[in-house]
Amino acid sequence: MEALKERIVADGVAIGTEIVKVDSFLNHQIDVELLDEIGREFARRFEGCQVSKILTVEASGIAIACMAAIHFGNIPVLFAKKTSPNTMTEEFYGAEVKSFTKGTTSVVRVSKKYLSPDDRVLILDDFLAHGEAAVGMAELVSQAGAELVGIGAVIEKQFQGGGQRLREKGCRVESLAVIESIRDGKIKFL
Amino acid sequence: MEALKERIVADGVAIGTEIVKVDSFLNHQIDVELLDEIGREFARRFEGCQVSKILTVEASGIAIACMAAIHFGNIPVLFAKKTSPNTMTEEFYGAEVKSFTKGTTSVVRVSKKYLSPDDRVLILDDFLAHGEAAVGMAELVSQAGAELVGIGAVIEKQFQGGGQRLREKGCRVESLAVIESIRDGKIKFL
Numbered sequence: 001m002e003a004l005k006e007r008i009v010a011d012g013v014a015i016g017t018e019i020v021k022v023d024s025f026l027n028h029q030i031d032v033e034l035l036d037e038i039g040r041e042f043a044r045r046f047e048g049c050q051v052s053k054i055l056t057v058e059a060s061g062i063a064i065a066c067m068a069a070i071h072f073g074n075i076p077v078l079f080a081k082k083t084s085p086n087t088m089t090e091e092f093y094g095a096e097v098k099s100f101t102k103g104t105t106s107v108v109r110v111s112k113k114y115l116s117p118d119d120r121v122l123i124l125d126d127f128l129a130h131g132e133a134a135v136g137m138a139e140l141v142s143q144a145g146a147e148l149v150g151i152g153a154v155i156e157k158q159f160q161g162g163g164q165r166l167r168e169k170g171c172r173v174e175s176l177a178v179i180e181s182i183r184d185g186k187i188k189f190l
Numbered sequence: 191m192e193a194l195k196e197r198i199v200a201d202g203v204a205i206g207t208e209i210v211k212v213d214s215f216l217n218h219q220i221d222v223e224l225l226d227e228i229g230r231e232f233a234r235r236f237e238g239c240q241v242s243k244i245l246t247v248e249a250s251g252i253a254i255a256c257m258a259a260i261h262f263g264n265i266p267v268l269f270a271k272k273t274s275p276n277t278m279t280e281e282f283y284g285a286e287v288k289s290f291t292k293g294t295t296s297v298v299r300v301s302k303k304y305l306s307p308d309d310r311v312l313i314l315d316d317f318l319a320h321g322e323a324a325v326g327m328a329e330l331v332s333q334a335g336a337e338l339v340g341i342g343a344v345i346e347k348q349f350q351g352g353g354q355r356l357r358e359k360g361c362r363v364e365s366l367a368v369i370e371s372i373r374d375g376k377i378k379f380l
Contacts, residue, residue, distance in 0.1 A: 029304045030252075030267040032259045058249035059269065062220075063256045069222045077220040079249065114219045 001041050001176040004154070005189055007034060014182045018160070019101075026154065027060035027126050035067040038176060042124065042152045043071035045174045049149045051122040053078055053115070055137055057097075057108050060126040064154060068124055078115065080108040080137060095139035098132045100160075108136050115144035128153035128175055131162020138171065150174060157182075158190060191231050191366040194344070195379055197224060204372045208350070209291075216344065217250035217316050225257040228366060232314065232342045233261035235364045239339045241312040243268055243305070245327055247287075247298050250316040254344060258314055268305065270298040270327060285329035288322045290350075298326050305334035318343030318365055321352020328361065340364060347372075348380060 013021040025031040051072055056065035057080040065077040084092075084107075092109040099106070115121070123137045134151050141148045148171065156163045156175030159182075166173050178190040203211040215221040241262055246255040247270040255267040274282075274297075282299040289296065305311070313327045324341050331338045338361065346353045346365030349372075356363050368380040 023301065024304070028269065028271065028301060030256060030259075030269070032256050032267060033264040035256065036260070036264075059252060059271075062249060062252040063267070066220060066222050066225065066253045066256055069220075070226070074223040074226075077222060077253070079218065079220070081218065081249075111213065111218060114214070 001038070003037060004034070004177045007031075008155070008177055008187060012187060014185045014187050017182050018157075020155070020157070020179065020182060020187055022126075022155070030063050032063075032067065035063055036070075038064060038154055039068035039071045041176055042068045042122075042174070046072075046122055046150060046152070049122070050120050051075060051149050052118070052120045053122075053146075055080065055110070055115075055121050055123050055141065056125055057133055057137060058082055061124060064126060065124045068152075072122075076114075078110055080110050080140060082106050082108060084109060093140045093143040095136040095143075097136035098130075100130050100132070108133070108140065110140050110144075112144070115140065115146050117145035119144065119146035120149050121146050122149045123151045124153075125151075126154050128156040128162050128166075128173070129160040131160075131165045134162060134166055138166075152176075155179065191228070193227060194224070194367045197221075198345070198367055198377060202377060204375045204377050207372050208347075210345070210347070210369065210372060210377055212316075212345070220253050222253075222257065225253055226260075228254060228344055229258035229261045231366055232258045232312075232364070236262075236312055236340060236342070239312070240310050241265060241339050242308070242310045243312075243336075245270065245300070245305075245311050245313050245331065246315055247323055247327060248272055251314060254316060255314045258342075262312075266304075268300055270300050270330060272296050272298060274299060283330045283333040285326040285333070287326035288320075290320050290322070298323070298330065300330050302334070305330065305336050307335035309334065309336035310339050311336050312339045313341045314343075315341075316344050318346040318352050318356075318363070319350040321350075321355045324352060324356055328356075342366075345369065
């Protein structure tokens with residue numbers, strides 16, 4: 001997606017060889033007009049897949065999932081929680097997710113009420129890096145007996161291997177901007 | 191907002207005298223069509239206020255803020271973070287927020303880059319209960335020297351006093367559904 005790549009080059013900040021900071025438009029401050037375009041592009045790529053629900057994980061994925069859901073005909077969004085709120089009284093599906101950047105492991109949860117074997121689920125998130133979050137969410141879909149239609153990432157950091165890992169498992173992965181490397185403050189796209 | 195109240199009655203679950211669970215459409219699973227209506231209503235109520243930015247806090251507020259931002263002419267959304275990510279390297283504004291439901295205190299943060307004295311800020315969130323999150327966000331706006339236009343809540347639990355506290359401070363507060371009490375599984379609106 002050219003407009004996205006241009007925006008990453010213009011406003012993204014490369015840090016070291018691992019991190020590209022996009023908090024001016026994607027995951028702290030949010031440009032809803034760009035997100036609308038991103039949502040439209042996901043809907044175009046997964047057209048005809050009869051997606052019934054979009055699954056994401058708090059927090060940054062929520063904006064992307066909601067803006068995309070509009071373009072899928074106002075289908076429901078479900079966001080997995082990283083903490084167990086005291087209002088989550090019923091049973092849930094849970095999967096462990098390691099965070100390479102934070103060095104922590106957390107459990108992502110969704111209430112069993114909101115994922116069923118009838119669902120055709122698209123997983124969306126801001127980044128696809130090592131793939132831990134996506135694998136965790138795919139595990140939730142699997143526990144529910146629902147169908148995983150695919151995984152969409154706004155930015156894939158190819159060099160961290162998550163995309164390859166998921167594709168090798170047979171998942172359809174669509175990334176709107178794929179970064180091959182980050183070096184000397186420069187972002188190289190695939 | 192009648193459609194919202196009807197939805198709370200139909201799908202909300204009253205727990206004890208303090209909690210109304212709306213995770214089937216607002217803060218776990220999300221009905222984007224309803225959120226679009228909610229966004230339109232906030233835009234109607236704050237019409238002519240020249241809002242330049244919507245401020246919310248992760249995670250549940252993000253969907254509401256983004257869907258509303260569209261109706262304010264695609265203005266930017268900024269969501270305060272509850273944890274300090276390793277990519278938040280620059281200076282930030284921070285305010286303490288107590289959570290009555292979780293019994294914890296956390297610091298909400300926004301990067302100094304994204305709030306400026308030129309901004310006219312609308313704070314949006316899913317719930318207004320004791321008002322701690324809203325007061326914390328108002329503190330961030332104040333630290334930045336920006337103008338607080340008002341505070342919008344999808345659901346105000348009037349009996350927990352946050353709305354009154356903010357109105358007494360001179361804040362304009364707009365809540366789309368105001369709950370007077372929760373008793374015997376029944377939700378009574380103002």
